Amino acid sequence: MxxxxxxxxxxxxxxxxxxxxxxxxxxxxxxxxxxxxxxxxxxxxxxESPLEEAARSGRSLAPAQVQGRTDAVVLTLSGMWCSSCAWLVGEQLKRTKGVVDAEVSFIQGQANITYDSKITNCQLLKKRVRSLGYQATLPNETPRDEEESFYMRLLIGGVMVLHDMIVGAGIYAREIFGWATPESQPLVDFFQVMMLVTSLPVLILLGLPILRAGLASLLRGQPNIHTLITIGTFSAFGLSVRNLIAGHGDLYFDTATMLIFLVSIGRWLEMQAHKSSSQAVMRLLEQIPDEATIVTAEGDKVVRVAELRAGQRVRVRPGEKFPVDGLIATGEGDVDESLLTGEPRPVTHRPGDTVRAGTLNLDGGVEIIATAVGASTAAGQISRLLHEALWNRSPLERLADKLSAWMTPIALSLAAIAFLFWNHQSGVEEGLLVALSVLLIACPCALGLATPLTLWLSLGRAAESGVILRSTSALEWLAKVEKIFFDKTGTLTKLPMRVREVFVPSSPALLPKGEGSRNPPLPMGEGLGVREKDFLQIVGSVENESEHPLAKAIVEFAKANEVEFIKPVSFKAIPGMGVIAELPIPNNQLPIFIGNERLIAQNGLTISNEIKQRAESMREAGQVVVFAGWGGQVRGLVGLGETVREEARDVLHQLQSRGLSLSVLTGDEERAGRRWEEALGIPVKAGLSPDEKMSHLAGSAAMIGDGINDGPALAASTIGLAMNHGTDVARSAADVVLMRDDLRAVPWLFDLSKTAMRRVKENLGWAFIYNILGVGLAMAGLMKPVFAALAMVMSSVFVTANAMRMNKYPLLHQEESVVEQP
Incomplete structure (x- = not known):
């Protein structure tokens, strides 16, 4: 032996x-x-990770110290399955040597990284992301079509899963119905081996990316959804291989492949939802043509839009889209501007009118002078605002991300507890199956999708209606607003205002040297006298430098009366009061003051009784009075009248019916304020400076304005809304820009925000209830792994479908007109 x-x-x-x-x-x-x-x-x-270095040395991580020049790069990511994946990538990038800051958007599938170019570079950052189990491409690279590749893998995997399920069902039926015979056992053994063979392609094609990301996150001590699926699926597969080799025990190849397939189906549905959510941005970019026809001395020439410069003359034929923003030089026609404003009706444009890139020239050939190209166009700016909105995450999104990050370790802990209990009660196999069910049920996919998808779809819906929100936080703030403050001029009234009267007294002379005629003033209906023209030339020349709506109305009136302007030597705007300037008039370098009575009083100018009486009569007629003076005296008045928007009273009534408190903040005098209070039916706080307007904006308040005076108030309010014709200052201070010059967008936007927040709460509520009930059933051993996987997918489908309902939210439609103030 x-x-x-x-x-x-x-x-x-x-x-x-x-x-x-x-x-x-x-x-x-x-x-x-x-x-x-x-x-x-x-x-x-x-x-290579600074986290590992810190752990070994016992020191804590400090913020990155910039040694050289900072650069920024946007990486396009693929392979992320939920917001917790984005959180993981962002945290690891922040811990990478040389990275100053990193923000990762799951919805966009992008990482926005700021880094020290002396320490790291784009290729190293790309390698870092790949080490986490995800794919990354640089802006100058062509990313692999993830959607098409994923679809093909899903198709092949589905065929293999179907095979396993059919074979598994036959084997189970053999046991249940007593069809098992010794003669059939070799055939059963063969099919069991075939289940192993056909399950391998599923695990490789669909499961390998999950395994790679799950292992990487687990080894870094930051488990995520990939980790849960990896542990669950490969535990079932490993147990099946063991039982197959041992020749006894149940096989779970069909369970493992079905889990991977169901999770992948959920991922596919999410990809479609994300594509839908980004359509608003993509539609803007796709509508701008690649080529344009420029007019040169040698004739027409076709060039790439990227080569165009401001000032060039561009020809746009009927049926073509405008490649740049510009002013029409010759020709006229109807233009479809629905891309930017959401307004379905064509707008007729004539020489001197502004047209926007991406809008469609329906009829009539025109030539335009380019004023803005590329990213400087309205479409480019809107696209940039929408992209920035994704990076400005709302408090709700940040809370959901934190909860998702915490759910994964909680799920692992609960699965471990379930395994220990059921292993003691019924053996290791039952313990593994129950733990697998717990892992699948507790996946935080639905929780991670609940908030960002809903908010981004709402942003896109608003953009389609001509309402641009700077961040998803704006929706959250709008839903909480209790008070709304309106600026009057240009917001509740229709711009432009119109000059109704120019008054110049018979004496004193307009200029110190006595230039100008002493002809008496003529009624406005009969034309301007010489003295009024002299006065209007001075006032118009100064106001031509201002962006205030009143100034623009005066300038337009002066142009209509063929007044020639003089370039001021100096110019200064005084918010809430007016302007101070000097004109290069011979022997007259005195400061010229144009504005309200407060500006005049503050600078010590005297007002004659004749001018005081005329100003009083103008106010009685409901006009806004502009004083103009120099040399210590007021020299004349300009009276401007406003028209109330036709929709204003209806909009105010709608907002009041929603329980909102409404007020008007205006710089108009008290008497004019009382007239507007009677006309509009809401409180009017008159005679306010910009600082005084800000003092009224306490609490959850929204400010709606458009002029240069509103910039501070828009910034100080909980949320600021700027009308389309507002100045750049107002837009930069506003959280929301209304591209369509229509107040009906305001109640529509408040309704949209409340609907979006309701969807978010529904999704979060569902996610919590699902997790609590599902985990309880799974830990009690009442839910098989396949049903747990199906429940997980259905939960994500429910959240996605509920969020996608925002795509059906009605767009803003309206008829735009005005009625004269009585």
Missing amino acids: VTAAATPSRSLSTCSVCGLTTLHPLTNKAGDVFCCPSCREVAALLA
Whole structure:
């Protein structure tokens, strides 16, 4: 009899990465022990992380210190399954040496990274993302079509899963109905091996990306959804291989493949939802043509739009889209501006009118002078605002991200508890199955989708209606607003205002040297006298430098009366009061003051009784009075009248019916304020400076305005809304820009915000209830892994479908007109 020779005993080593016992250890230069080359490679990647360095040295991570010039790059990411994946990538990038800041958007599938160019570069950052188990491409690279590739893998995987399910059903039916015979066992064994063979393509095509990302996140101590699916699926697969080799026990190949397939189906549905949510931005970019026809001395020439410069003359034929923003030089026609404003009706444009890039020239050939190209166009600016909105995450989004990040370790802990309990009660196999069900049920996919998808779809819907929100936070703030303050001029009234009267007294002379005629003033209906023209030339020349709506109305009136302007030597706007300037008039370099009575009083100008009486009569007629003076005296008056928007009273009534408190903040005098209070039916606070307007904006208040005076108030309010014709200052201070010059967008927007917040709350409520009930059933052993996976997918489908309902939210439609003030 031959006996086996005794072998010397030896101590078993433990892998420093995965913790498995190894008989043939591998080591690195540091002496760490690994069970296989893969674990050694993972350890090498980990060693590059500043987190690992900090852990070994016992020090905490400090913010990155910039040594050189900072650069920024936007990486396009693929392979992220939920917002917790985005959180993981963002956290790891922030811990990477040389990275100053990193923001990752799950919805956009992009990472916005600011880094120190002396320490790291784009390629190293790309490598860092790949080490986490995700794909990354640089802006100058062509990303692989993830959607098409994923669809093909899903199709092949689906065929394999169908095979496993059919074979599995036959084997189960054999046991249930007593069809098992010794003669059929070899055939059963063959089909069981075939289940193993057909499950491998599913695990490789659909499961390998999940395994790679799940392992990377687990080894970094930041488990995510990939980790949960990896542990669950490959536990079921490993148990099945063990039972197949042992020749006894149940096989779960069909369960493992079905889990991967169902999760992948959920991912596919999310990809479609994300594509839909970004359509508003993509539609803007796609509508701007690549080429344009410029008019040169040699004739027409076709060039790329990227080569155009402001000031060039561009020809646009009927049926073509405008390639740039510009002013019409010759020709006229109807233009479809629905891309920018949401207004379905064509707008007729004539020489001197502004047209926007991306809008459609329906009829009539025109030539335009380019004023803005590329990113400077209205379409480019709107696209930029929408992109920025994704990076400005709302408090609700940040809360959902934190909850998703916490859910994964909680799920792992609950699964471990379930395994220990059921392993003690019914054995290791039952323990693994119950733990697998818990892992799948507790996946935070629905929680991560609940908020961002709803908010971004709402942003897109608003953009389609001509309402641009700077951030998703704006929707949250709008839903909480209790008070709304309106600016009057240009907001509740229709611009432009019109000059109704110019008054110049018979004496004193307009200029110190007596230039100008002493002809008496003529009635406005009969034309301007010479003295009024002299006065209007001075006032118009100064106001031509201002962006205030009143100034623009005066300038237009002066132009209509063929007044020639003089370029001021100096110009200064005084918010809430008026302007001060000097004109290069011979022997007259005195400051010229144009504005309200407060500006005049503050600078010590006297007002004659004749002018006071005329100003009083103008106010009695409901006009806004502009004083103009120099040399210590007021020289004349300009009276302007306003028209109330036709929709204003109806809009105010709608907002009041929603329980909102409404007020008007205006710089008009008290008497004019009382007239407007009677006309509009809401409180009017008159005679306010910009600082005084800000003092009224306490609490959850929205400010709606458009003029240069409103910039501080728009910035100080909880949320500021700027009308389309507002100045750049107002737009930069506003959280919302109404591209359509129509107040009906205001109640529509408030309704949209409340609907969006209701959808978010529904989704969050569903996600919490689903997780609490589902985890309870799974831990009690009442839910099989396949049904747990199906429940997880259906939960994500429910949240996605509920969010997608925002795509059906009605767009803003209206008829735009005005009625004269009585």
